[in-house]
Amino acid sequence: MRKKPGTARTTVLGAVILGLSATMAAAPAVAMDRMAQAQPQEGAFSDQQLQAYAKSVIEVQQINMSMEQEMQAAQDPADKEAVQKQAYTDLEAVIASNGLSVEEYNAITAQAQSDEATREKVTAYLQQMQGGGNM
Known part of the structure; x- marks a missing residue:
């Protein structure tokens, strides 16, 4: 059976869009305190902020996928914790590099x-x- 052109791209896009609700759910536990404190801002975000957000979503998804693979490979709880800490550092860096705070x-x-x-x-x-x- 032959796939339609763009099907893989559409599947990835669908996963990213669905990931909007779960994007940070896979973030390390150390991030949870900050996320609990984050309140939605009143008013609209600029197009520039939304573009930066969209770029960040794609990059965050990539980090989350990588972290999941590393977590499965890690045997020792200390190794798993190190993977989580590194992933959170990477998440913060990606978001900041796109001009947004967490x-x-x-x-x-x-x-x-x-x-x-x-x-x-x-x-x-x-x-x-x-x-x-x-x-």
Whole structure:
């Protein structure tokens, strides 16, 4: 059976979009305190912030997939903890490199989950980025 062109890209995009709700759920436990404190900001986010968020979502998904593989390979609880700490450091660095704080990232996640217009914008940016479009 032959796949349609773009099917793999669509599948990856679908996984990323579905990951909006669970993006940080796979983050290390040390991140949970900060996430619990993050409150959605009032008002709309700029297009630039939403573009940075979309880029971060893609990179965060990659880190989470890598972390899951490393966690499965780790035998020792200390090794698992080290993987979690490194993953969280990597998550913070990726988000910051895209011009957002972890708190802003989490606030946009919350807004994208609750606000259809924000979700549609983020989805459009994700589609552009997955399609190879430059922002």
